[in-house]
Amino acid sequence: MPNSVLKGRSTRKTHTQTQTHKHTHKHDSIITVCPVMTGKPLLSFSHHSATSLGPLSRLLSTSTLFFLSSLPHSLSLSPSFSLSLSLSLSLCFSRSPVSVKFIEVDNREMKEKNPWQTPVTIIITVIGVIAIVALVTVAVLQNKPLPQKYKYGIVLDAGSSHTALYIYEWPAEKDNNTGRVEQKHSCKVKGPGISSYASAPVKAGESLRVCMEEAKQWVPGKRHHQTPLYLGATAGMRLLNMENSSASDKVFQAVEGALQKFPFSYQGARILSGQDEGAFGWVTVNYLDERLKQGLETRGALDLGGASTQISFVSDNYDGSESPSNSVTFRLYGNDYNLYTHSFLCYGKDQALRMTQAHQSQAGLATVLDPCFHPGYTATKNYSVLYDSPCVSDRKPKGAPDTFTHIGIGDFLQCQAAVKSVFNFTSCKYSRCSFNGVFQPLLQGPYGAFSAYYFVMNFLNLTDTSVPLEDVKEKLKRYCATNWDQITQQHPGVKLKYLAEYCFSGTYILTLLTEGYNFTSESYSDIKFIEKIKGSDAGWTLGYMLNLTNMIPAEAPDTPPLPHVGYVSIVSVIAVLLFILFIVSLRPLWPRCSKQPQIV
Numbered sequence: 001m002p003n004s005v006l007k008g009r010s011t012r013k014t015h016t017q018t019q020t021h022k023h024t025h026k027h028d029s030i031i032t033v034c035p036v037m038t039g040k041p042l043l044s045f046s047h048h049s050a051t052s053l054g055p056l057s058r059l060l061s062t063s064t065l066f067f068l069s070s071l072p073h074s075l076s077l078s079p080s081f082s083l084s085l086s087l088s089l090s091l092c093f094s095r096s097p098v099s100v101k102f103i104e105v106d107n108r109e110m111k112e113k114n115p116w117q118t119p120v121t122i123i124i125t126v127i128g129v130i131a132i133v134a135l136v137t138v139a140v141l142q143n144k145p146l147p148q149k150y151k152y153g154i155v156l157d158a159g160s161s162h163t164a165l166y167i168y169e170w171p172a173e174k175d176n177n178t179g180r181v182e183q184k185h186s187c188k189v190k191g192p193g194i195s196s197y198a199s200a201p202v203k204a205g206e207s208l209r210v211c212m213e214e215a216k217q218w219v220p221g222k223r224h225h226q227t228p229l230y231l232g233a234t235a236g237m238r239l240l241n242m243e244n245s246s247a248s249d250k251v252f253q254a255v256e257g258a259l260q261k262f263p264f265s266y267q268g269a270r271i272l273s274g275q276d277e278g279a280f281g282w283v284t285v286n287y288l289d290e291r292l293k294q295g296l297e298t299r300g301a302l303d304l305g306g307a308s309t310q311i312s313f314v315s316d317n318y319d320g321s322e323s324p325s326n327s328v329t330f331r332l333y334g335n336d337y338n339l340y341t342h343s344f345l346c347y348g349k350d351q352a353l354r355m356t357q358a359h360q361s362q363a364g365l366a367t368v369l370d371p372c373f374h375p376g377y378t379a380t381k382n383y384s385v386l387y388d389s390p391c392v393s394d395r396k397p398k399g400a401p402d403t404f405t406h407i408g409i410g411d412f413l414q415c416q417a418a419v420k421s422v423f424n425f426t427s428c429k430y431s432r433c434s435f436n437g438v439f440q441p442l443l444q445g446p447y448g449a450f451s452a453y454y455f456v457m458n459f460l461n462l463t464d465t466s467v468p469l470e471d472v473k474e475k476l477k478r479y480c481a482t483n484w485d486q487i488t489q490q491h492p493g494v495k496l497k498y499l500a501e502y503c504f505s506g507t508y509i510l511t512l513l514t515e516g517y518n519f520t521s522e523s524y525s526d527i528k529f530i531e532k533i534k535g536s537d538a539g540w541t542l543g544y545m546l547n548l549t550n551m552i553p554a555e556a557p558d559t560p561p562l563p564h565v566g567y568v569s570i571v572s573v574i575a576v577l578l579f580i581l582f583i584v585s586l587r588p589l590w591p592r593c594s595k596q597p598q599i600v
């Protein structure tokens with residue numbers, strides 16, 4: 001069919017002239033002509049298929065053309081811009097190729113007929129658009145998040161093996177409920193735990209200085225005075241306090257004196273009870289996992305320290321009536337929790353090693369063959385050092401030489417038997433016990449195992465608990481049997497003290513979990529070895545600070561129904577819909593476009 005043949009009716013008088021840009025096409029094309037009074041060459045477009053130009057596309061493109069052309073001359077857009085705008089709208093709704101015509105319109109003639117040309121319509125349209133743009137702008141600006149300000153808290157974990165400093169941070173305006181507290185920085189204090197400074201307490205205070213100076217750098221200066229600083233001491237100081245309370249007081253005095261010199265808000269140093277340590281570890285894990293806020297099933301906490309170990313979990317079989325000393329109740333975010341928790345003093349990995357070696361050296365011989373150390377390992381050790389702990393001091397063999405030669409033989413099964421000897425399974429006055437006559441309800445997972453559980457299992461590449469327990473034991477058996485020379489060659493960067501003890505530590509962990517706490521081959525897979533959760537270390541310190549700063553509310557806080565982004569999006573969508581409605585409501589005023597089907 002020939003091009004440029006008009007098809008259909010024309011209700012208006014139009015005058016096509018100047019330029020015609022066409023794409024030839026074998027199908028018929030329809031030209032929709034919307035005459036507008038601009039006094040400039042106008043646009044129209046033709047389509048290759050009458051049906052492909054849908055009603056919405058037509059409405060948008062026509063209304064855009066009318067809107068643009070109804071602008072005063074001073075605001076009118078260039079034809080090319082108008083063309084691209086109307087075309088782009090049209091193309092959005094149609095996938096067919098388009099040909100374009102510039103049409104010159106008799107300005108005076110159309111002025112009489114086009115209601116869009118009336119000043120009222122123009123004013124209403126412009127005001128409507130300005131109002132909607134203003135509405136969206138105000139909504140966005142008003143709700144733009146302000147630059148975040150933070151508050152800080154510092155907790156020193158004075159453990160038996162070392163002290164660590166943790167800096168926590170949370171949004172300043174949300175400290176009372178909804179803001180998430182995160183670990184901003186941690187610093188490992190050089191040297192042993194503060195309990196090791198019993199004979200030189202001043203050094204305990206001095207040892208903290210480097211990390212405290214670091215804290216001054218990490219916390220902004222203007223926040224120093226409002227930043228609470230806590231020191232919590234765990235099993236090392238518990239043991240020292242049991243053994244020599246005046247020595248433990250002196251250590252605390254020295255530590256307090258040192259901490260008070262810093263510009264933070266010092267809140268005191270104290271020894272945490274084993275129950276607190278277990279319960280706050282559980283709070284940390286479940287807080288970081290957001291299980292508390294969301295009221296989800298909680299995760300039990302397994303913490304292995306140097307001098308004590310904690311197990312804490314919620315069990316449907318435990319209401320606190322049996323062995324109430326193991327019960328801690330919480331109301332957090334509107335939910336009640338009845339937590340079972342127990343801390344075993346002397347069952348941290350370092351003290352458990354002492355107990356195991358004490359068992360092996362009971363004869364007080366000059367040579368001790370140790371199945372928990374690698375074959376080829378030899379060291380000269382001191383009996384008085386080995387027995388210098390309340391966990392073993394009463395078992396020191398009489399008449400033993402000062403030193404003994406410690407020789408590794410690397411036998412996992414024998415090591416397991418030696419480790420087992422430190423647990424007492426003989427008496428239980430409750431319905432069920434873990435070990436040493438301590439009540440323990442039925443295990444109920446999942447569990448997070450952290451601190452030394454993680455350090456050790458991670459080193460041994462055994463953190464995957466989906467691997468059958470028997471295979472884990474087999475791997476450990478092979479590891480223990482590996483010659484010490486080979487081990488040191490394979491791990492040149494690892495601290496020798498840690499390296500020498502991994503065979504024992506792995507064996508102890510498996511024995512504690514399976515024999516001590518009664519994890520089976522099946523429930524073992526409920527355990528997840530974790531170091532950090534969302535960037536924060538798993539441990540009691542965060543739970544401790546959240547508790548002391550009342551940062552976990554008993555009742556669920558009211559939260560705004562919509563987050564900021566959702567709010568702005570909804571306002572914007574509504575504004576756009578209103579604009580479309582506004583345009584549609586002006587339908588009676590729309591010019592009746594001459595749909596002049598043309599064969600182009």
Ligand SMILES: Nc1nc2c(ncn2[C@@H]2O[C@H](COP(=O)(O)OP(=O)(O)OP(=O)(O)O)[C@@H](O)[C@H]2O)c(=O)[nH]1
Nearest residue numbers: 159160161162234235236305306307308451452455
């Ligand atoms: N392999 C390895 N062991 C570590 C590391 N850091 C600490 N340990 C050891 O892991 C054990 C537990 O460490 P912590 O969790 O700090 O225990 P702690 O606070 O000193 O001990 P408690 O006072 O009983 O809580 C100790 O025997 C440490 O010597 C590490 O980075 N790697």
